[in-house]
Amino acid sequence: MTATNISARSAETTEAPSKGKLRLGALTALVIGSMVGSGVFSLPQNMATGAGPLAIIIGWGITAIGMLALVFVYQNLATRKPKLEAGPYAYAKAGFGPFVGFNSAWGYWISAWVGNVSYAVIVFSALSYFYPSFGDGNTWQAVAGASLLLWTIHFLVLSGIRQAAIVNSLVTVVKIAPIVLFIGIVALAFKIDIFSLDFSGLSNTALGSVLNQVKSTMLVTLWVFIGIEGASVFSARAERRQDIASATVLGFFTCLALYALVSLLSLGIFTQPELAQLKNPSMAGVLEAVVGPWGAVVINLALIVSVVGAFLSWTLLAAEIPHIAAKDGTMPSFFGRESSRGVPVISLTTTNLLVQLFLVITLFAQSTYQALFSIASVAILVPYIFSGAYAVKLALSRESYTTAESTVSGLLSGIIATGYGIWLVYAAGLSYLYMCAVLYSPGILFFYWARRENNQSPFHILEAVLAIALAAIGIYAAYQLWTGEVSPL
Helix, strand or coil: CCHHHHHHHHHHHCCCCCCCCECHHHHHHHHHHHHCCCHHHHHHHHHHCCCCHHHHHHHHHHHHHHHHHHHHHHHHHHHHCCCCCCCHHHHHHHHHCHHHHHHHHHHHHHHHHHHHHHHHHHHHHHHCCCCHHHCCCCCHHHHHHHHHHHHHHHHHHHCCHHHHHHHHHHHHHHHHHHHHHHHHHHHHHCCHHHHHCCCCCCCCHHHCCHHHHHHHHHHHHHHHHCCCCHHHHCHHHECCCHHHHHHHHHHHHHHHHHHHHHHHHHCCCCCHHHHHCCCCCHHHHHHHHHHCHHHHHHHHHHHHHHHHHHHHHHHHHHHHHHHHHHHCCCCCHHHHCCCCCCCCHHHHHHHHHHHHHHHHHHHHHCCCHHHHHHHHHHHCHHHHHHHHHHHHHHHHHCCCCCCCCCCHHHHHHHHHHHHHHHHHHHHHCHHHHHHHHHHHCCHHHHHHHHHHHCCCCCCCHHHHHHHHHHHHHHHHHHHHHHHCCCCCC
């Protein structure tokens, strides 16, 4: 990179504060608020369902390395490509063309709104502790309540992006406190003999090998870290460009500490089979065993606050991606329409209508929280993989690097992040891959619509091949789901 380019970048990252822009605190809260949702409150049961202590430790180790690499990828790309807005989508498009960029945006969008469906299910599952009619969050009473929550948040966001971000910052502070309380109490009650009992999990034949156990933890650990890119998605709304990288790093290490402690300390209260049988949110069951019923009350109330906050964060994120993609012609132009307050109203409304549709589907399919978050986790792998691949591409080509700069860090983090994403595709299993193929394939029509709308050729040769392959896989996957050969829901 030339000295001129460096100066331009420096000027951009040190720009004067602008009215309505998000500061470091708000961006960090957005990252933490996006990640700390429902997942942490169900971690003990979700992790123990398919793994013993050893595999869980290995799973966290793999996740820590993979997600830290992804953190460095987004940190690197935010500073090297400051003009690329909307994070994962923009990076995929810049590196690999419009069709890959579109699918990155589409996949991120799918993950966001399916994730919101899972939030709605788990929050009313928590409320069933007080009102049993809500069941596991998929009864008609729960769906009605979730619908009311959905449209309340919808109208909150319509009041303005910055106002919603302020509310999210307050909610983030409130929901972290009970998690810290849980860690402190459970740490004092921790029993090493329970933790070390069947440490490998191999005496439980249902768990399988240590490798199979590790694989079972992958979508769970990915789920609780989704949102790590939250600050980069809102890069255009940041007061200072360097705050994007800082917020991402701060958010990652805060959440890593919370997650690892919650899941591992719980294994010192209950054995793996006992944890696997707990109702979600399983943190409630663990704390109740230590301090009595008030512990379950605290955790269930904390989850409700937490999920509402995460619901808000992900509503913001979900609406932003199609909106930005529409602005540069990658998605149909109607997604780019804004209200007088600058809110992407069409993108927001379309997103929440899809959430509403899936809420109704959960009523008939009796979809579980774990099935929904697994679909959301798999859907986001495309943008994550191509973000890592773009970092590799920049390092190999030395684009945005000065002559004196080393590419080793950028290259290594990109390779690890990409490899981590591919490993997760393998670990996910066919059921969730098929479901994502069904959800991805209709996007081809929207991509075609946007390209024709802008008088551009819909597909280049390689893109056409990819589109045909995706459509074929989607049709086959739909057939498999229709016949009941696979059933992720």
